[in-house]
């Protein structure tokens with residue numbers, strides 16, 4: 685088994701979501717837990733994705749892309765983008781070693797992030813119902829830190845949607861050239877790196 689597959693196998697079998705289960709060894713404890721749960725804010729957990737999450741991941745990214753990305757594309761561009769978001773394509777990428785993580789609210793997947801080869805942020809999507817709560821930042825920091833701990837030397841790229849450019853700028857990415865277009869899909873290439881960007885250095889010298 686290659687290192688990527690081994691990593692996926694390990695992550696796919698990590699019982700992360702079960703860690704949310706509360707101990708219910710006595711009636712007293714059970715009552716207290718219920719009271720806490722009734723008053724608590726819903727908790728969103730970031731977990732490694734499992735292979736059997738592929739359908740839910742596909743549904744979330746497809747719905748989000750239709751709402752926020754494809755309205756700016758031609759019909760061809762939209763079709764090409766959505767073809768790459770099916771459950772089958774998602775499973776193929778997982779099996780090839782892309783690191784997928786999910787944000788889970790209860791047992792519902794409300795966010796998806798994916799990193800390719802520890803160097804390229806491939807997906808970052810949060811359900812419209814859960815946006816603006818810091819979930820994308822938590823997923824980005826998880827993916828970034830994991831990449832840095834697994835051989836990344838301080839440079840991560842992303843092809844940003846028009847909508848997400850200001851979000852990536854908040855994460856420290858900068859635009860890497862102008863908007864590009866392939867198969868009628870447009871995106872803004874961006875880079876995050878640990879060494880200062882040339883423009884930043886020039887800005888400081890002025």
Ligand SMILES: CC(C)(COP(=O)(O)OP(=O)(O)OC[C@H]1O[C@@H](n2cnc3c(N)ncnc32)[C@H](O)[C@@H]1OP(=O)(O)O)[C@@H](O)C(=O)NCCC(=O)NCCS
Pocket residue numbers: 748749752753807808809810811814815816817818819820821822843844845847848850851852854855
């Ligand atoms: C882009 C997206 C993933 C952000 O998810 P989110 O969970 O709402 O983002 P967060 O709440 O973690 O916010 C992250 C940062 O961006 C800022 N931000 C969030 N939405 C923003 C917006 N529309 N415009 C400007 N800044 C924004 C936040 O203030 C926050 O900054 P901070 O952490 O420095 O305080 C989400 O809006 C989404 O799924 N969009 C549609 C799909 C998409 O375009 N994905 C990117 C594909 S390349």
